[in-house]
Amino acid sequence: MSRSEPIVILKRGREKSLLRRHPWVFSGAVGRVKGSPEPGQTADVVASDGRFLGRGAYCPSSQIRVRIWAFDQQQITREFFARKLAAAIGRRQAQLAVAEGACRLVHGESDGLPGLVIDRYGQYLVAQFLTAGTERWKQDIVAILAELVPCRGIFERSDAAVRAKEGLAPVKGVLWGREPPRRLIIEQAGIKILVDVHNGHKTGFYLDQAENRPLVAGYCRGKTVLNCFSYTGGFSLAALAAGAAHVTSIDSSKAVLDTAGRNLELNGFDPSRADFVNGNVFDVLRKYRDQGRRFDMVILDPPKFVESYNHLKKASRAYKDINLQAMRIISPEGMLATFSCSGLIEPALFQKIVFDASLDAGRQACIIRRFSQAEDHPVALNFPEGAYLKGLLCIVE
Ligand code: SAH
Numbered sequence: 001m002s003r004s005e006p007i008v009i010l011k012r013g014r015e016k017s018l019l020r021r022h023p024w025v026f027s028g029a030v031g032r033v034k035g036s037p038e039p040g041q042t043a044d045v046v047a048s049d050g051r052f053l054g055r056g057a058y059c060p061s062s063q064i065r066v067r068i069w070a071f072d073q074q075q076i077t078r079e080f081f082a083r084k085l086a087a088a089i090g091r092r093q094a095q096l097a098v099a100e101g102a103c104r105l106v107h108g109e110s111d112g113l114p115g116l117v118i119d120r121y122g123q124y125l126v127a128q129f130l131t132a133g134t135e136r137w138k139q140d141i142v143a144i145l146a147e148l149v150p151c152r153g154i155f156e157r158s159d160a161a162v163r164a165k166e167g168l169a170p171v172k173g174v175l176w177g178r179e180p181p182r183r184l185i186i187e188q189a190g191i192k193i194l195v196d197v198h199n200g201h202k203t204g205f206y207l208d209q210a211e212n213r214p215l216v217a218g219y220c221r222g223k224t225v226l227n228c229f230s231y232t233g234g235f236s237l238a239a240l241a242a243g244a245a246h247v248t249s250i251d252s253s254k255a256v257l258d259t260a261g262r263n264l265e266l267n268g269f270d271p272s273r274a275d276f277v278n279g280n281v282f283d284v285l286r287k288y289r290d291q292g293r294r295f296d297m298v299i300l301d302p303p304k305f306v307e308s309y310n311h312l313k314k315a316s317r318a319y320k321d322i323n324l325q326a327m328r329i330i331s332p333e334g335m336l337a338t339f340s341c342s343g344l345i346e347p348a349l350f351q352k353i354v355f356d357a358s359l360d361a362g363r364q365a366c367i368i369r370r371f372s373q374a375e376d377h378p379v380a381l382n383f384p385e386g387a388y389l390k391g392l393l394c395i396v397e
Pocket of ligand 1 (some may be wrong): 203205206209229230231232233234235250251252253256279280282301302303
């Protein structure tokens with residue numbers, strides 16, 4: 001380390017979370033900064049007594065002032081990123097082997113690379129550089145990826161709102177190689193899916209639900225299914241492939257339902273087995289109840305309702321409401337597959353919300369299965385915030 005490198009000195013007693021290898025240093029823990037690090041520049045973090053704690057990317061505008069790259073004194077260089085990326089990709093070799101497969105190759109903090117997301121869709125990689133630190137190393141990361149993963153192109157989808165907190169503008173476009181086609185086809189669990197990596201949600205598809213779709217579908221044979229918040233039909237297609245009698249998909253976006261319809265054709269499913277409803281789930285569920293409609297299986301996979309603690313109460317009410325409305329239209333001995341991708345709603349709270357919904361609906365329910373995020377979205381033990389997706393499969397008497 002050269003003497004001129006910036007040093008972040010923590011307030012007394014604020015080193016505890018770093019000693020437990022948590023990768024975030026909040027602004028409130030910072031006593032003073034020696035030197036004047038630029039956004040994304042590497043800085044050492046030391047305790048108030050000067051003890052070395054870690055080395056990470058500094059961001060002056062973010063509440064998360066430093067994100068730790070390493071808890072030891074290794075140099076943060078292009079070789080550091082080459083090692084980390086090779087390790088993350090090495091763990092996903094089995095998934096990479098599937099030619100048109102899709103998977104997450106780098107899952108941020110849990111792969112030791114805070115703020116970096118790399119998803120693979122067949123022959124293309126889609127990257128999100130969500131922090132000042134990843135932004136600063138972008139060119140190196142792209143060059144390393146191009147060497148490590150055989151692909152036709154690397155596309156950037158750093159147009160997520162969180163970038164603003166790091167003082168970064170949204171960016172989108174080709175980083176390396178060819179531009180991905182507007183309609184890329186991937187294959188998951190034997191099902192073909194159109195993915196729009198240019199404009200789709202996140203990097204184009206909800207890869208975190210990959211393992212849960214066939215699991216839920218396994219209970220859908222011969223059943224009538226209502227897939228709420230369907231996006232491009234991930235759960236609907238899995239249910240149809242598993243022999244569901246009929247699947248209704250609801251989403252508030254007409255564009256994603258059009259893709260869902262195309263996905264149905266692409267897989268050769270009989271169109272009479274599926275309906276697409278463009279509407280607000282909160283309203284449509286009430287309408288179905290008033291009409292006396294019943295479904296054997298209801299799937300609820302809403303978007304993240306909670307962005308911060310301030311919204312926790314309101315979001316809990318929203319989760320309760322959809323679960324309550326769903327339970328009111330489930331046939332006797334039917335099923336509910338219900339999810340939450342809000343990290344701030346912990347599994348115990350989510351279970352309580354679903355229980356409260358069952359009480360209000362006057363339905364006895366029991367859990368027969370619990371879901372979490374797919375294995376390519378790992379949770380580092382030193383970063384419990386990485387566990388965000390949870391779900392319950394309930395029988396509703
Ligand atoms: N289950 C999907 C992912 C769901 S993402 C999958 O397996 O891929 C959440 C979806 O909910 C988005 O497509 C979004 O357009 C939709 N959405 C958000 N709020 C909604 C609302 N109030 N009513 C209906 N759809 C909504």
